[in-house]
Amino acid sequence: MPHTSSGMGDNLRARRRVAGLSQEQLANEAGLSVSVVRKIEQGGTARVETLHAIARALGIPTSALFISGTPAPVIGDEGNRQGLVALRQALMPPMGIDETLTDPGEAVPVADLWRRLEDGRALYSADRYDSVAKMLPGLLRGAEAAVAAVEDEQEQREAETLRTYALLFCGKYLTQVRQYDMAYHSLSEAIRTARATDDAARAAIGVVGMCWLLLRQDRFDEAEHLAAVTADKVEPRMSAATKGQLAVWGELLLRIAAAASRNNRPDEAAEARRMAATAASALGREYENLRKHWVRFGPVTAEMKAVEDLALVGDSQGVLRRADEGILAGRAMQKVGRPSTVNWNRHRLDVAQAHARLGSTQDAMDELGRIRRTAGNWIQHQPMARYIMTDILSTRKRTLTQEMRSMAAHLDVHA
Template identity: 35%
Template sequence: MRTTIGDHLRKLRTGSTLTQERLAERAGVSVETIRKLEQNERTSARMSTLNRLATALGVPTTALMGSAAQAQAMREPDAEPLGLVDVRRALTPVSGLDGRSAVGDPETGPPSVADVRRSILTANTIYHANDYAAALGLIPGLLDEARALVGFSDGDERLTAHALASRAHQLAGRLLIQLRRLDLAHVALASALDHARHSGDQMVGAAAVAPMCWLLLRQARFAEAEALAVRTADQVEPRLSTASPAELAAWGFLLMKGASAAVRDARHADARDMLDLAAAGAHRLGDRPSPDADITGNDYSAEGVHLMRVEAAVIADRPDEALALAQQVPQSPQVTPSSRQRHRLDVAHSHVQTGAYADATGVLMDLRERAPAWLRQQRYARDIVQSISEKRRRAMTTELAELTSLVGA
């Protein structure tokens, strides 16, 4: 039996000698919420609620996460029904004939815009730290909180609520893509696009399109991914001389997604043209960060465009060119850890293609040390490890054996 949020909460609360009433008072949440969590009548809670409970108990929010999410993040064989059940509930809620939810929400009262924005930032920080187990545990409460904000809002605040709900669903979609739950990711990203349309904010809409393009790439739907990216980029294309960082980042990131699709469809010249255009925008952007980069995963920058050039060389089966380009990568504060990690897999792959198996193994061992949860989810990493095992003539090293065990090669 895997432990739940309520199990952790009960253990931490009793260990602190606090009663449910005293914890409720200190955290500013209802006793009913605590009771239902501890009795497992409810297996998730709003992100802001978890933050308040953790603060009152003097522990990090991740200390409340259940181990089912850990099993899902580490791809344990029996993790599917347990690790994703609350995410499925949050993404596909069930209502009866009267329109009421089949599962009652023990929390009452509307969350605030500040609460939801803070929750998205917290979950996104955990996601980019490669702590997928903790992120997976937080996502259901985040989605519930965002949905509640939309339901309680009206007027201009409702538009803001829809924008935040779109951001929350984008994050859920990106996490589910990393966990290779592509159909569920599609549900999340379709909802993100729907909320973006209701928000009336073109930048939010562009941000929602980018992970949908990533999902289509994962499904080998290259023509659709390119068409969606290019059409949306045309819709949001700014005047470079006057564009804001947010406008430049939204447009340039879509061009990168379009290039990624084109090169996979063996249309290398078109990919190069898009990357050249994206590079011009990145030069104009300079070091000015997009204001929402930390909650959209948009790491458009000169470095990001250069990493895409390396990837394009790898896909075109030009490993020597890829390795040469990898030696010239400019550094940018905007690039996310997952983008740099993906780039390192391109470097490892190129080393394998040129027969430098020890160098490839060294790159993978460094990733194993820095981001084991991320590496375990990468089919690309598994393919690289299998290639090393098949091509090298010597007996398997201890390091290669450890990598094989981690990625399931």
Template identity: 40%
Template sequence: MTNPTTGDNLARLRRAAKLTQEQLAERAALSVETVRKLEQNKPGSARLETLHAFARALSVPTTVLIGDASEAAARDEPDHRPLSLAEIRRAVAPVHGLTGAVLAAPVGDPPPVDTLRTRLRAADRAYQANDYATALTALPPLLLDVRAAVDLADGDDEPAAYALLARTLHLTGNLLIQLRAGDLAQTALTDALTAARRCGDQVVAATVIQGLCWLLMRQGRLAEAAQLGVSTADHVEPRFSRATPGELAAWGWLLMGAAAAHARDNRPDDAAELVDAAAAAAVRIGERDPGGEHLMMVGGFNAGRVQMARVEAAAVAGDPGRVLTLAEVVPPGPTPVGSSWQRHRLDVAWAYAARRQFVESETILTDLGRLAPAWLRHQRYARDIVQTIDEGRRRAMTDDLAALADLVGYRN
């Protein structure tokens, strides 16, 4: 007996609710063709955002809709992937010989740890600036050198070496998530967590867990993402009276990751509660810089980023008016974590498009296309917004919209 697919689950729950396909489509604010394609298990129809819309319409958690996707995997449905992953694959999942030695390992001693830290900061700056080609070039040799440094470290040098390995693998995992190489990202982040445990730094470990939460959401594993974020946050919850900014920020990021998973699983009250707790951490940090050596996620946590999480939850809930109201008090960007700001602007663009304010939506997308073309190319969310604008306009595409459609891979 085969496992039910997502389309099978949707059809079953729709019939239990005594709804026709047309009625469900109307409730979910989607086309009836989307319902039909999904229930017929046609390729490309089981997007997470689409499932969340159906979950809201049926008053069920999104996760109960998600079914077996082996057929889609067998079809190898294509993603736009302009950058080669061959070198980073060798560094993340190196081949070991019979003796345990790594094939194609660096020859000679690795550079000093301080030099490796400098190279990691440079790769992180490239990633945050959406220069994925540079980051993808820099990370494989860096990761091989850091692994070699770990192998040589002993005694008091081991914690610092393992912390550096954890951060390097974390950045690598984040980049691979952006490039939609989920399985390889999971390998990188799992190894990053192992290294973080070896270094004994809870802030490093907590930021890696946040990366894993993000990956789980991308995989549609919403309940697991929320559980992982909440349980880790409970474990590392700082004492506000004496916590460092880094500890508070790492905790806040975990809460916001869990909140994002709850929002997508149609649990808005749970999401709001977690975001409120994260806001308290941001207030406690105040003007202090939580970044320092931890790079990436920790340095981008502040009250403005928490407000973006509120905007995101409103967008996931399908409330464009609330998105635009909440977005009014988000500080102007870009922010240190570039992808966070860019995702926020997509939420605002979605809200304008949903209210048929297509000029405003197109303006935001055009700005993102100029600022972060490599990032935008990988955003299916952007493709959906372009489709909404195209289908809602009565006139032919403008040149700017046509260029955006080409960038994000939308074909009308």
């Protein structure tokens, strides 16, 4: 997400001067052009990955460059506001003095709601985001009605578990499509619901989602701290740990590493990656269970996220060396299981970016093309894909190919 602020420019200028660096020296240390540094100091926009590079050169956390200020005007969000009205009504109904102004309707059997949730996850995995948005309001209202309708203690707990997972799924979807305020509300409600029933494991799953949301908002310090505190609370005894416990703990460790890497804390990131690899090794293969663990985790996922660290520090050669070797090789994955489609496609975007940075434009286009064919809707929601395509167009000296024009149009990127 690009950042723009004259306050950030002033902040960068002050920190550069404290470090005793000229704009040219800072640009050289960060591997950037001096025009990029000059543009930021003059109040221009900057990608987060650019700020990472500058922070590394200055020896400070990336978050130290961020400042509070007046937000830029929001332009072009009318479609999302209008298209998600039904979901917003179900998730955040009007709240009065003594009542919530909503009618959840008739209770639906919890077993039917579980099937709807599983169908929704299948739609999400198939990148059918419009269909997910249409089915979520009914799922949320049905879960709310089920909790209110049942009286048996065991049935009540099952209904509350279902509602927690419905909220988790809603939060995951909204984070993916970058509707962050709604996502925060949904994930917070899921965590509160889990805590109210003393279900630490499901609350921790909610925290995994919350940390992803915080990362998406560049709230690196908070994401790392939240994940670390939660990981300490749920750390299992390796000799007696269940697969679900290992998976949740491993996911939290990946969130710690992701936040630390983005915040220029390489030692903390490396330690978290090491511990995540331990959890993945104990699992032995990729693991996913809807009723016990929310996302897929295992050796392949842990390795892909380690490669992501190389991409963050600009080690394109390192990304390409590890991207298809060892456990990430196709034959190896057949033995230990494939990662989630979203994580795999995110990994291949790292590969595409590495190719583009090294001048291998056609290899980068091949990767983007494969992702588009398998996840056309998903790639449209990825800023990295647009950044890669923008860089390709800006450095292309010859006439654009039909493939490039088509991809640029698909990603809404203009030369």
